[in-house]
Amino acid sequence: MKLFKYEMKKLLFNKNRLILLAVMFILFTLMSLLTSSGTFEMRGSSGYQEYLNLVTEHSGTLNPEQFAESKQISEAARASHEAEYGKAENDLFVAYLFRNPVMKFHYDYANFGERVYEYWNGPEPQDKSDIKGFYPLEEKLETLKNQQDSYEYKYYQKRLATELSQGEPVFANKQFWNNFSAAFDITRVVFLLLMIVAFFIAPVFTREIKDDMNSIILCSLKGRREIVTAKLLSVCSTAAILTAVYFAGNFIGAFIANGNIVGFDAPARCFATFEGTAIDTTVGGIAFFGVLWTTLAAVVFGLVVCLISAYAKNQTSVFGLSIVFILTFSMMGFLPDHIHAMIWPLIDFNFVTLSLCGMIFSGSTMYNFLGMPLSYGIAAFIVCIALSVITVLLTYLAQRKRSVV
């Protein structure tokens, strides 16, 4: 415990690091505040109260008449906007919506109606290799009823069961949660979370070389095993604290912009990041789950950085190598399908993908595990645990073999 306390002091609880952490917190808050600025604009406009009244009035399941009306109004508004500014200027249209809250309600309701339609009928065009939508799934299962032991049948049966348990989407005021969901975006997670985790954790072992402490540590009673335990615990704690600060900043920024957290008790599928989730909970519940998952992923990534640090000679090389990994894995999503098919485990389960809970828990991806459909979420959890165990063991081994030259 004493060693852990001092490792925390080296890694995080010292003046320089705490100042940096405070700066990062302000940065996270400002980023969230700025990206929520549309909400600010809307709150300042005269139609805002009317918008809130409309959302409250139409909360719940789809009203087809309202859908038809909203669709017609929003399409007309878009057509008029495109006639004036051109098709490519979508950002201008979004800004226009935030200045016209009532129009934004119609736009949101029209989108909601589309999602309800998709829930029942699937997207258009339908991907024949991965059927979506309640009715198409039922039809598909009907065609497979003579192959009930096949993986395909079990897969679609599980998908249909998920859709049934979730039910069709409902309409709710979730402006705060839409803003907060940006914290789960790949760009922010990679550049504002993983890179900072890498920066904080990179010196965990290399600083013993820099500060000429290796000899004293390695020849001490607790210098080969207990010190590694303390370092690993400090790495996990630091990654978790950094993630907590990241989400706290994002939450506060979105809260300042919206002034409320209305919508936390709406169904989980109302949360922008998790629109296709199979997890049966509320928006608040799924956001909390997303924070927990991202914390787990950041801890796993922290352990990987710790392992690199255990084998590297200096902090710069650890940080540099971590950045190379982060950027490489981030760009893997852009690889063409035939390459994706060859290296899918590396693409689906690298630590950048693992940190994107929206990607893992919002889709319907499943893996054929011994003939049984295994959801992406469970597979990702198993990979996280396996990756943690392997990195921990290799880190202990590195310290056992470490010598001073």
Add this chain to the structure above:
Amino acid sequence: MKLTIQNISKNYGNKQALNGVSFEMENGVYGLLGPNGAGKSTLIRILVGVMEANGGEVMVNGKRRKPSDRDYRSKLGYLPQSLDFYPEFSGLDYLRFVAALKGLEGEAAESKIKALTEQVHLTNDLHRKCVNYSGGMKRRLGIAQALLNDPEILILDEPTAGLDPHERIKFRNLVSIFSRNRTVLLSTHIVSDIDSIAKETVMIKDGKVGRMESTQSFVDAIAGKVWLMKMTVDELVEYQNDHIISNVIPTGDKMEVRVVSDTKPSADAAAAAPTLEDAYLYEFNQTKGDAV
């Protein structure tokens, strides 16, 4: 406690740093003398278990020591040649951290830290950041950390580097008192560090142990080979190229030169009582510009 170093060899690529080094140590202070690059630090790193030897072994009381031997590490105190400190740690943080590394906690650690910091005169500076310490203070803090676990085997690599004369004497006394029931290996190239306290001295050169004898034996071995003679500066410049000169003192317009030589170097040379420093120079035959 009997520490046996048996046929230790170490190579760095093609360079042989240690070549079949063997000697034994029991309780008392042992000096490890040798010029820079002789292999002293390599031998010490192998002894403390932070470096693997290519051959040979270290035995403790006749038992082979394994690198993972926790019992051995619990008996060990070590001050490395190169030592720096965490910038965010105060002296007290640092000693508490090392105490925790050595398995000392609670009141035992606190009382030991208090006693040691008094002995190395750091009590008033314990709450200051280590990075603000002077070179001598850092060295004293290093000595304190090495003694924290009351080690049965204390290995000190260049412990007096950066200490002023007063601190060096204090350090020597501390080591001398400490060594009563313990084994202390003190590596240095500053001969005066060990000439009064070392029970035996190991001379190491080019990775090999030259001799291991009591300090007095080294001194006795060169009795009648140390001379004092006077010469001009110009003569000295010429003379020092092919003779072992251990000291030069200006006396008026001439220099009094202390020469280590098998034969009387000149008719007017007077015999002088040898010191360990003379023996060291004689052993390693350091002639060119190495007047200590």
